[in-house]
Amino acid sequence: xxxxxxxxxxxxxxxxxxxxxxxxxxxxxxxxxxxxxxxxxxxxxxxxxxxxxxxxxxxxxxxxxxxxxxxxxxxxxxxxxxxxxxxxxxxxxxxxxxxxxxxxxxxxxxxxxxxxxxxxxxxxxxxxxxxxxxxxxxxxxxxxxxxxxxxxxxxxxxxxxxxxxxxxxxxxxxxxxxxxxxxxxxxxxxxxxxxxxxxxxxxxxxxxxxxxxxxxxxxxxxxxxxxxxxxxxxxxxxxxxxxxxxxxxxxxxxxxxxxxxxxxxxxxxxxxxxxxxxxxxxxxxxxxxxxxxxxxxxxxxxxxxxxxxxxxxxxxxxxxxxxxxxxxxxxxxxxxxxxxxxxxxxxxxxxxxxxxxxxxxxxxxxxxxxx
Numbered sequence: 001x002x003x004x005x006x007x008x009x010x011x012x013x014x015x016x017x018x019x020x021x022x023x024x025x026x027x028x029x030x031x032x033x034x035x036x037x038x039x040x041x042x043x044x045x046x047x048x049x050x051x052x053x054x055x056x057x058x059x060x061x062x063x064x065x066x067x068x069x070x071x072x073x074x075x076x077x078x079x080x081x082x083x084x085x086x087x088x089x090x091x092x093x094x095x096x097x098x099x100x101x102x103x104x105x106x107x108x109x110x111x112x113x114x115x116x117x118x119x120x121x122x123x124x125x126x127x128x129x130x131x132x133x134x135x136x137x138x139x140x141x142x143x144x145x146x147x148x149x150x151x152x153x154x155x156x157x158x159x160x161x162x163x164x165x166x167x168x169x170x171x172x173x174x175x176x177x178x179x180x181x182x183x184x185x186x187x188x189x190x191x192x193x194x195x196x197x198x199x200x201x202x203x204x205x206x207x208x209x210x211x212x213x214x215x216x217x218x219x220x221x222x223x224x225x226x227x228x229x230x231x232x233x234x235x236x237x238x239x240x241x242x243x244x245x246x247x248x249x250x251x252x253x254x255x256x257x258x259x260x261x262x263x264x265x266x267x268x269x270x271x272x273x274x275x276x277x278x279x280x281x282x283x284x285x286x287x288x289x290x291x292x293x294x295x296x297x298x299x300x301x302x303x304x305x306x307x308x309x310x311x312x313x314x315x316x317x318x319x320x321x322x323x324x325x326x327x328x329x330x331x332x333x334x335x336x337x338x339x340x341x342x343x344x345x346x347x348x349x350x351x352x353x354x355x356x357x358x359x360x361x362x363x364x365x366x367x368x369x370x371x
Contacts, residue, residue, distance in 0.1 A: 005030035007037070011123070011141035012348045013131060014063045017055030020349040021140065026064070026131060029122040031077035031145045038091055038146065040071035041160035043139040043365045044339075045348075045355050046168050047195060047263070048286065052134055053352070056288030063132040064123060066140030066365070067093040068168040070160045073151075080148045088158065089151040090321060092167045093136045094312055096149045108149075109312045115147055140348060142367050152321045158328075161342060161364045162335035165196070166324055168312070169362060170335065173200025173261060174207070175313015175320065176284045181257050183208050190214045190246060190255040190274050192237065193262030193285055194222040196338055196362045199229045201259045201284065203334060206230025207327075210257075212249050216242070219358050229334060237270060246274050255279060263287040269294060272305075280306045338362045 007028040012021040031037045049065040051057055069091040073083055083089070095115060096108030103111050122145040123131040123138055131138075138144055154163050173196070177183050189205040191198050194217040205213040206229065214233045215226030223234040235245050247254055254276035260267050263285040271281050272295070300307070313320075327333035340360035343351040351363040 007143055009142040010345060011064045011131075011138070012066070012345060014053055014065055014134070015061055017053065017061070021053070021352070023346055023348075025126055026141070027124045027126065028141070028143055028145060029124070031075055031122075032116065033078045034080060034148055035077040035117065035145055036073055036080055036083055036148050036151055037075040037143060038071040038089060038151070039074040039143050040069050040091070040139060040141070040367050042071070042164040042367065043069040044164045044167075044169065044196075045352055045363045045365065047197075047355070048135065048168075049140075050352060050356055051263070051286070051288060054288075058289060059134070060132050062125070062129065063134040064138035064141050065134035067091075067135040067137040068164055069137065069139035069144070070154070070163040070167065071144075074143065083148060083151060083153065087153050088156050088160070088163075089153055090163060090167045090317075091137060091139055091144060091146060092150050092152070092317060094150060094315065094317055095136055095147050098149070106316065107314070108317075109315055117145075117147060140345070140365065142345070152317045154321070154325060158325060159336075161339060161366065162328070164364060165335050165338055165362060166321060169196035169338070170200045170324065170333075171313045171315040171320060172284065172310075173197040173313065174204035174324070175315045176259055176282050176310040177201050177204030177257075178208060179314035179320070180308055180310035181259075181280055181282050183210055183257055185209045186211050187256040188212055188214075188250045188276070190216060190258045190271070191226070191231075192216045192258065192260045192267045192271055194219075194226045195261065197284060198259070198261030199225055199338065199361065201261055202226050202231050203229045207332070214246055214249055214255065216246075222358070222361075225361060228337065237267075243270070243273055250276065253277065257282060259284050261285045265291050265293045272300075275303075275305055277303045278305065280308060282308045282310050284310050339364055342366050
């Protein structure tokens with residue numbers, strides 16, 4: 001640690017859109033009031049990171065991405081409560097103040113309160129250049145400084161690589177089913193897109209005993225994985241009779257719930273075609289900025305259908321994470337099965353390319369030696 005309290009560490013920096021990340025030494029400032037420094041053990045690669053890398057959502061560069069992480073508390077700032085040095089924690093992008101209208105309503109995942117760290121990144125280059133903490137986190141790095149509300153304490157015997165998946169992919173997919181849509185026993189469910197988030201929507205539907213649970217994806221290996229995660233049926237949407245297959249499996253009605261976990265406008269439009277009267281379409285995947293879908297509004301009103309957006313699975317971290325940890329410990333939640341590969345930080349671009357090419361469900365960056 002330098003005299004200023006700054007940490008010198010390695011990070012994967014995005015300096016240009018549509019270009020590989022660069023491994024650099026950077027400085028991390030110490031935590032200020034209400035903030036915590038976490039020494040990371042693992043960070044999973046999410047498609048949101050890739051969308052940012054590709055310029056799909058714009059943003060200011062340079063930037064360190066990564067937001068699906070787990071590690072150990074290394075330092076706490078003034079005013080931090082319920083966290084101590086040495087605690088094992090999840091690091092998430094969900095930042096909440098606890099007192100705005102959204103938080104008071106029980107929706108901390110859409111808290112709009114501005115935090116000092118928003119305009120004062122704790123990351124700088126060795127030349128003093130400000131580096132943005134992408135997705136409020138910046139976890140493609142050996143350590144992070146984040147607001148205390150972004151952390152959840154987890155058991156010390158929980159494997160860090162598996163735990164990191166709880167920070168985004170699992171809560172986003174499973175939470176869309178359980179929290180956002182509140183799917184009930186026996187409801188019919190279709191999930192379009194079976195990457196890390198979609199598989200967790202499948203897993204969530206299976207956990208609440210939905211029937212049938214139909215998974216749709218263009219990649220056969222992902223459909224095989226969907227079966228392992230609880231899908232009762234799988235369909236390739238490119239099949240000429242894909243919509244008819246889905247209707248045949250839902251007594252000709254379509255599904256009570258359709259979860260679109262792919263960031264494709266075509267997938268959203270197909271989802272509407274698969275929806276039963278009074279059914280609910282849940283938008284889980286986030287397409288690049290500017291992409292729109294064509295909706296026949298009269299048909300939706302006439303069929304009394306609903307469209308819901310689901311951000312981070314409507315997750316309340318301190319309520320939902322302990323439940324998910326318990327499910328994992330009892331063998332009822334698949335986490336390890338989501339991990340395709342484990343990579344060191346210097347291998348991150350290869351790990352990202354594997355995810356981009358649909359060759360991996362979730363690749364995880366391990367800070368230290370891979371096993």
